[in-house]
Amino acid sequence: MASTKTTHQHVEAADIAHHVATKLDEIGQRFTSGRRAIVESLTGAKRPLSIPEILEATTGLAQSSAYRSLTVLESAGVVVRVITTDEWARFELSEDITGHHHHMVCSVCGAVDDVRIPDSVEHELDAALMKVASKAGFVMAHHRLDVVGVCKECI
Amino acid sequence: MASTKTTHQHVEAADIAHHVATKLDEIGQRFTSGRRAIVESLTGAKRPLSIPEILEATTGLAQSSAYRSLTVLESAGVVVRVITTDEWARFELSEDITGHHHHMVCSVCGAVDDVRIPDSVEHELDAALMKVASKAGFVMAHHRLDVVGVCKECI
């Protein structure tokens, strides 16, 4: 908890492995080859991947191991489970690695891509959300924002 | 499509039944007692309901009928399936009935409530999203925004 700064600055690509190893170590978990392969897939993708996509990118990885490893990585705070539609769950690296961002979801093919909006908009948004949340006695941790539409492939 | 205005103004409670009946009729579906009961549950709740909650509020409704009716109502554009976590799906009336709003999701108990933020923030947000989306060749239909945090019951 003390070793890693969680600012809006993202972790450099080369340091991701080290960062993940540290986070795993903090909860007494090993950084095995399978987990390394998963993290590399997610790093290369720059968008949330589904289990089938992860398995395709990682030869010799059992589906159950993928689920189990992703759960461990999620507990370590390295991976986040993203719920887009009701199909497959998707997984991405946490925002202290990738930086804060949002998702564009294609309502036709289900494709998901990362997007970022100006900090000024983020701040105004957070201020407005914080206000309405606390008015309802709700302690806001963060927000989740998606663009829903049609991707260039499906137009 | 010509009969119902889809402005930011919501439909009056008393007219919901008529509105739903019209929408169903447009796709050749009947407004049966079961579907009426479901719509009434959703109207009363003023927040997205899960299948168990809907069944609890509607005696004598089979689970499969609930799923089927909700799918029909979704096709009619009257109901929206809300994806919050990976547990149960939740359903709510569409925004041309309820007006545009967002959700607060409790990360502890999973409770979901509606929230609204000022139009000015909505507009700035849409402008920013539209901009980054079109830059990626993506045609935005709408946005989806949730507050994630801890509700007053779980603090």
Place this chain on the structure above:
DNA sequence: ATGAGTGCAAAGGCTTTGCATTAGG
């Protein structure tokens, strides 16, 4: 060697579907 991690297969849990029955127009 010694417990964690993995693979394979089976079980779980939400959702969908098949078929006979009921009800709406």
Place this chain on the structure above:
DNA sequence: CCTAATGCAAAGCCTTTGCACTCAT
């Protein structure tokens, strides 16, 4: 009446879990 809608039960599909084997420390 006659087709659409419903109930019940079985099947589907993503995800989780049990158990034996393998690998890292």
